[in-house]
Amino acid sequence: GAVVSQHPSRVICKSGTSVKIECRSLDFQATTMFWYRQFPKKSLMLMATSNEGSKATYEQGVEKDKFLINHASLTLSTLTVTSAHPEDSSFYICSARNRSNYGYTFGSGTRLTVV
Amino acid sequence: GEDVEQSLFLSVREGDSSVINCTYTDSSSTYLYWYKQEPGAGLQLLTYIFSNMDMKQDQRLTVLLNKKDKHLSLRIADTQTGDSAIYFCAEKADSWGKLQFGAGTQVVVTP
Numbered sequence: 001g002a003v004v005s006q007h008p009s010r011v012i013c014k015s016g017t018s019v020k021i022e023c024r025s026l027d028f029q030a031t032t033m034f035w036y037r038q039f040p041k042k043s044l045m046l047m048a049t050s051n052e053g054s055k056a057t058y059e060q061g062v063e064k065d066k067f068l069i070n071h072a073s074l075t076l077s078t079l080t081v082t083s084a085h086p087e088d089s090s091f092y093i094c095s096a097r098n099r100s101n102y103g104y105t106f107g108s109g110t111r112l113t114v115v
Numbered sequence: 116g117e118d119v120e121q122s123l124f125l126s127v128r129e130g131d132s133s134v135i136n137c138t139y140t141d142s143s144s145t146y147l148y149w150y151k152q153e154p155g156a157g158l159q160l161l162t163y164i165f166s167n168m169d170m171k172q173d174q175r176l177t178v179l180l181n182k183k184d185k186h187l188s189l190r191i192a193d194t195q196t197g198d199s200a201i202y203f204c205a206e207k208a209d210s211w212g213k214l215q216f217g218a219g220t221q222v223v224v225t226p
Contacts, residue, residue, distance in 0.1 A: 034212075043216045049212075095158075103160070104148075106150075106160075
């Protein structure tokens with residue numbers, strides 16, 4: 001079945017540094033990638049939607065200059081958290097939409113801790 | 116409030132059936148989904164139902180859809196300890212394919 005590989009699974013970084021999270025679709029073309037943030041014991045909050053080759057569409061309240069999304073190919077999308085602060089600590093999950101079906105495949109998530 | 120609502124917690128004994136309920140608001144939703152999330156992991160698609168269906172069964176999972184009441188349920192038969200997780204229902208919210216998630220139901224299976 002469709003698989004999305006998300007890396008890293010866990011990262012600890014210092015305040016002020018940037019962190020890049022990658023999501024790769026391994027056996028299908030991900031025309032659309034969704035990036036979510038999940039707080040403890042909470043639901044997923046959609047941050048942005050990106051289509052291959054286009055600029056990402058950010059949800060209200062999400063800073064596009066802080067959360068840079070690149071979707072340069074049909075198999076790779078990245079989220080870069082720039083100048084990270086402790087309040088950016090969270091669980092980030094990507095989800096890829098397969099152009100050929102209804103399906104959404106989720107990555108395994110990245111636990112970001114900013115110290 | 117959220118457009119998709121779920122009860123937050125369910126405790127069930129091993130071997131019993133679990134029923135997780137969900138209500139949604141968008142009557143134009145085309146697909147409704149159930150996802151499972153284990154601690155520290157991403158979301159695993161369990162099953163989905165198209166809006167013109169009333170029921171779908173897949174092994175131990177049965178999904179019921181009541182379009183009139185905008186109510187979706189997931190029944191897990193013969194619940195096992197490995198079924199302990201958070202279960203999210205989601206509706207496809209728009210033509211872009213954005214999913215609207217509920218808050219998740221924590222299912223705890225006790226021996």
